[in-house]
Amino acid sequence: PYATITFIDPDGVLYFFPRSVEKMPPPPTEVLPHPRGVDVEQVRRIISETKTRDMVSFLRTHFHRVGKKTAEKFLDEIGISRDKDPRELKPDEIVTLVRKMKTYKEFLPPDAKCLSPLGEELLEAGIRKELNPDFVKVVQRPPSSYGGHPFIVEVGIAYGGGVPRSEEIILYRFANKIPLLFDEYKDVSAKVIRSIKWSRYRIKPGMPIAIFVHLVSTNIPFKTAGKEFIADRPELEVEIRRGILECARALMRYIQRKERVAREKQRLSIYEKFLPLIVRDITILAGEEKEPDYTVLLEKYKMITEEEIAGGEGAMEEEFEEGEVVPSLEELEEEGVAVEMDLTVEGEDAAEEVTEERFVEGETVPELETHLEQYGVPEDSEIPLTDNPGSALEVKPAEASHKKVVRKKAEKEKVKEEGSSSSKAKRSSSKSGGRAKPARKSDKKKESEAKE
């Protein structure tokens, strides 16, 4: 996004990509090599050039994140004298030194300031410019490292708008700001995406979703000389996974909000249709002569709904919470009109409760239908009566409660599966057999140990 690119192809067609931001990503700074990331040849070269005369200062001055303490500890462990002149190391000693450097656990991880990530702002600008989606969430993971090479993973997710629809989630990969074009399905990112249980994030196949994965590192572990796909190093995999899941959580909130807005709209149209009729009936039943003025209420509700819609389309970050939206209904109830109207049911659980009750009594449904007929609504009309028409009207009375139980069970199992699969991913080689039980046991063990 920070570069202007002009390109004329062999047919003379001009491609012009103007820059969309003025801010440049921070330039990388030069750093020493990390002890875990050097090879024998490199160490030999450093020794030939070094001016240090003992091993401790040799390690300190030529390697990244090695200080006095670490150097001394390391030398003691591998059995090389602290005072040894590095120039006197024999070839086989250099080889063992390098080997131990790679395996020694207590080197601090490399600093990531030598990397130049795009940054969340620029990545988002780039995505918006190219796809113009409805929703973008960008995450920059904190720096991490593998084998002495620092890396930063940046992930973006785009939804709707100009994102093309496809059965598969569209994946864009970048390595040190260079797009990778081929062998997409062999890449770690593709592997991670396949392993994620998207249904848990309310994402179904066919939704217009694009995922951007940008890996920034001093050494990108390409699997082949073609430099087209990134090898699945576990450290990378974990970071990419976390990034994508973080984006997915944000996208889920966005989708939930959109669904809720749609529900509110639908609900409003129902109010507009039936409120006058209900008020008329209630007036007659109460023996009053004058109908109360319900238009004020309706306007109020309309306003709240519109606010909701505006908020949903515009700046929709995580600044909204469950329940924040619904007080409108409580207000309605307080004013004594909306009370006990089935249409005011909130959320899925509540919808089920009410539905169940209704069916237990066994009479409400036909009654409702006669009501509709009375007001000139045909029996097979498609007007949805609750925000969840499937569960409310199509379920037969006898099955209503049963269905509820089944659903909850299914949900539980979903959660279980998700949990076990993620732990599998982390340990990579755990048994698939024993599920929650062993874990619980060890918890209890821990508890008892703590008590002791």
Add this chain to the structure above:
DNA sequence: AAGCTGACGCTTCCTACAAG
């Protein structure tokens, strides 16, 4: 003159804890 040492500031790690 070159390399070593020590002080200070800053970053990172570790641990406990809370929330989802």
Add this chain to the structure above:
DNA sequence: CTTGTAGGAAGCGTCAGCTT
């Protein structure tokens, strides 16, 4: 079970002054 956060501790990087 995972992730994020806060507070304290440890260790690195840098620079100036000292030693060989």
